[in-house]
Amino acid sequence: MESAHLKAFADAEEMEISFGPQHPSTHGVLRLMVKVDGERILDVKPIIGYLHRGTEKLFERETYNGCIPHTDRMDYTAAVTNNQGLVGAVEKLMGITIPPRAAYLRMILAELQRLASHLVWLATHALDIGAQTPYFYCFEERDKILDLFEEYCGARLTTNCMRVGGMPFELTAGWTDRCRAFIDQFPAKVADWERILTKNRIWRERTVGVGVISAADAIEWGLTGPPLRGSGVRWDIRKVFPYDRYDEVEFDIPIGTNGDTYDRYLVRMEEMRQSVRIIRQCLERLPEGPVMAKVPKVIKPPKGEVYFSVEAPKGELGYYLVSEGGDTPYRLHVRPACFINLQALPEMVRGQLVADLVAVIGTLDIVLGEIDR
Amino acid sequence: MSWWDKLVAFIPLELVQGLGVTGKYLFRKKVTVQYPEQRLEPKDRFRGMFGFSEERCIVCHNCAKACPIDIIHITDHFEESVVDGKKRKKKVLDRYDIDLKRCMFCGLCEEACPTKPVAIWLTTKTYETAAYERNERLYLDKVRLQTWDGVLPFPGVKAPAEGGMPEDPKAEKKAAGGEGA
């Protein structure tokens, strides 16, 4: 029996590795069953659900404003854009137009959040590929953004900083100056990180041609956000279905050509610069006025259903809201960007090496809080 | 690409450039905060430990209703008293408990509070609420919410019972106006 066991072991050409859920580079509690031949990946099967908290079910018993703190905890690196999507959906159903100042504030906060989220992505992505130092540089900058959040709404990570109908707070005195000071010094930092990584031959070898997905495939898989744009599809919710006041600011949508990890890296780096550009314009144009529209004390959207999506840092974050006219949603479904982007992972890594797997997980920029909800 | 360009590209100049960046940061001022000795002061709006004032509370239950995870438990009863010869019914607070261990510090209770100044607030800058026994230490009744018994306040912050309450915006305005006049 022993020898039969040994023989089976010796004859086996495939090895199955359980990658995670406590693996250092699965960005949370993702578990991957990886079938490898030596170091070459034959197949990958993601297993999710370790962080499931039943958020969508929880929504059904919350008032609309009470849902907002729960959305903070979905994509916990981008709480602001999560809030933005939810309040946008409710406002769309109720037909509320928020005051211009509130819209601009939302844009500023959302773009700051995009920076913060991309900083976490760059930090962990570089760490996975073995460059540990950018991690700390990114987190230094991210801390400055979180300081701005803390000053505005009192929390750094789970911001809960939007309400149906506008924004709960007025800016504190001097906030815009501090924000401007931050974005003025930020592009130089991006340039520094690019000097470490962009032309670095090791970085290029690790990312160019790794995790390739063609534009057609990317669309078929329903990818959104940087993974889609890296493949060369110019698709950005902020441009195609502008919400808030994104139609009033100028910015470009960076796209890649090859759809590989390196292109997605370049896309995100450029997106950071574009976000800075948007924030600068918003700060210049920030109108005076109220930050809250007139909304009833108890929010009861009319009976009906609505889909509203925002361009979250990870991709399209959509909320599908069904209201029965009560003060709680009948059903509030979330279209998470990460969950759908993750589905393309097996396609992207099949036939590549184990080392590429972590690079591709990093480049998809997944957050398990949003995948499992 | 000529062979000369290829040869030049072979020399790892960009690696040296990367070393230059990290070398530059080697001599930069460090950003570490030595935590127990140094502390960053939370911003004014920072949502931390609860403060509660029983005298301000009008027992309207708005905070409990606003709480997304129902961790504020309130019970009350009516007490009749005679004021100016008229019978008045007054709500009296029996129990005001906050299950801090489940709290997600969203601040919706503070926003829902109708009194001015608010009777429940999180802007206490106090965040060191870790405890060895969470069921006991992190379940705050109305007395502990005011005395902060067993809570480590942020340096310089007083417990609500000792007067560490948010100012009345009207009183402040009045005081400022009084000085002006």
Next chain:
Amino acid sequence: MPEPLMTYLVIPLVKIVVILLVLILGAAYLTFFERKILAYIQIRLGPNRVGPKGWLQAIADALKLFVKEDLTPARSEKFVFLLAPVLIIVPALLVFAVIPFGPSDIWRLTDINVALLFVLGVSSVGIYGIILGGWSSNNKYSLMGGLRSAAQLISYEVPMGFAVVTVVVMAGSLSLVRIVEVQRELGVWFFLPGIVALFVYFVCGVAETNRNPFDLPEAESELVGGFHTEYSGMKWAFFFLGEYANMIVISAMATVLFFGGWLPPFPNLLEPLWTSSALAWVPPPFWFLLKVAAFIFLYMWFRGTFPRYRFDQLMRLGWKVLLPVSLANLMVVALGVLMLGERS
């Protein structure tokens, strides 16, 4: 005490003890310096709590590893599992038998005429520790780490050998003492004529010690802990010490082969300065250690900057770039030596 006993037993024993102590302590403290340097590159402060300015951190780490539970996985190959850490640390320490720290006999343990061969031979045994450790753990991640290191060993031993041969051609000797002496006599250190060899040697050295950017056998983000995933306590400490001792070996060898060993820097330009009364008392090992420290700093700087190669890219770099380059360089250097005539 009879004279032979003194020369052949007592003095060497004392030297061995001193070298081992200094080496192990040095390796332990390298972990501290590495953490400090990495921290400073990463705009943080690093360990500064244990003892004044954190200087006792290395001791605290060592103590912790001593008292930590030593786990052996149930289905591992027990004997090999035990053997692997020994295999990695012993060769690393053994190399120091022939490394000359100074010009006279007190500053070295021994001077054998094939010292360089000895170093190459002994230090390549160390890699078996990694392979066996990875295999015997009975863990898939460890196994992959071990396999990667086997591939790495084969790819990098060869160009490294050629880089070293370049020096041998220039010096005309395999004795490390003689190599330094030649550099002194010529007044030129071998890194100038052998700049390519130095580059190849150092890249291979980084790869041989499994350090960033070639740290794939223990690539944390891919293989959790690589070959030492299952190790804990003192066995793990041996792997750790072995890695740092190997770093010292590679740096010391680079110093001896290319940077004039114990000679003070810029011997031609600053000759009067080094022989002046102010600096003449500086013992030669000081210069040696200074140069070694510079190399080790480079190691840490690399770790703070570069991403990690993938294992097929590492092989390609070894076979397709470093090997031809080192071969061509060897030919050029040999030709140069031939043209310039016999070394005096």
